[in-house]
Amino acid sequence: MRVGSLGGKSMISDILKILENNARATATQIAAMTNIPVAKIAKIIKQAEKDRTIIRYKTVINWEKLGNEQVWAWIEVKVIPEPDVGFDSIAEHISRSSQVYSAYLASGTYDLFILVTGKTVHEIADFVAQKIAPIKGVQETITHFMLKRYKQDGEILEGEEEIKRQPVTL
Numbered sequence: 001m002r003v004g005s006l007g008g009k010s011m012i013s014d015i016l017k018i019l020e021n022n023a024r025a026t027a028t029q030i031a032a033m034t035n036i037p038v039a040k041i042a043k044i045i046k047q048a049e050k051d052r053t054i055i056r057y058k059t060v061i062n063w064e065k066l067g068n069e070q071v072w073a074w075i076e077v078k079v080i081p082e083p084d085v086g087f088d089s090i091a092e093h094i095s096r097s098s099q100v101y102s103a104y105l106a107s108g109t110y111d112l113f114i115l116v117t118g119k120t121v122h123e124i125a126d127f128v129a130q131k132i133a134p135i136k137g138v139q140e141t142i143t144h145f146m147l148k149r150y151k152q153d154g155e156i157l158e159g160e161e162e163i164k165r166q167p168v169t170l
Contacts, residue, residue, distance in 0.1 A: 011036060015044055016053070021154070023057035062157045064149075070117050072101075072146040073124045076110035077132060078139040087111055090137050099127050110142065121145060 011034075018030050027041040034041075048054040063070060079090050087105050091112055095103040102115040114132070118124040128141055149157055 012044055012048075015041055016048065019045070019054065019057075023059070058153070060153045060155045062152075064157075071119065071121055071124055072115065072117050072149070074144045074146070075112075075114040075116060075128055075132065076142040076144070077112040077114060078109070078141070079111045080137045080139060081111075082137060090135060093135060094132060097127070097131060099124070099131075110140075 014034055015030055015036070018025050018033060027038045027045065030036070030041050031038045045054070077090075077094070079087055081087050082089050091103055091105060094100060094112070094114055097116075099116045099118055100114055101117050104113045105111065106113050116124055116127060118127065124143065124145070128143055132138060132141055151157060
């Protein structure tokens with residue numbers, strides 16, 4: 001994001017942190033928290049959306065409360081890096097699948113961490129066996145099924161909700 005004409009990096013970061021914690025925060029609410037003019041906040045947000053600094057706005061939902069249980073799994077993937085592109089080609093190929101929720105390059109024994117979701121354990125096992133394992137360059141996979149989620153995207157899923165307040169710098 002172009003910092004110069006929109007304000008300092010700290011100002012932009014403050015606005016984006018508020019939105020990251022509460023995507024429903026309005027420019028007026030953010031202005032009250034930061035003492036930045038509403039018009040400037042709106043301009044910063046619009047630019048951040050345009051240049052994809054803000055990728056999308058998101059709601060965290062506990063689907064289990066509705067009886068809509070999903071099976072989640074972390075898949076560790078050991079990869080032989082390809083010349084000139086390294087891990088990117090394989091990671092991008094895997095990431096295109098609709099079952100993939102998130103994909104990360106990591107250090108350690110395994111190179112890629114893939115978070116997937118499905119309706120059943122068998123569906124995820126088939127995904128690994130049929131879509132990931134046969135990819136040229138994939139050496140090995142390990143699948144870890146999630147048994148219970150306690151926290152997602154910084155939000156506790158069970159129990160009382162904490163009132164979160166943004167620090168105000170004067």
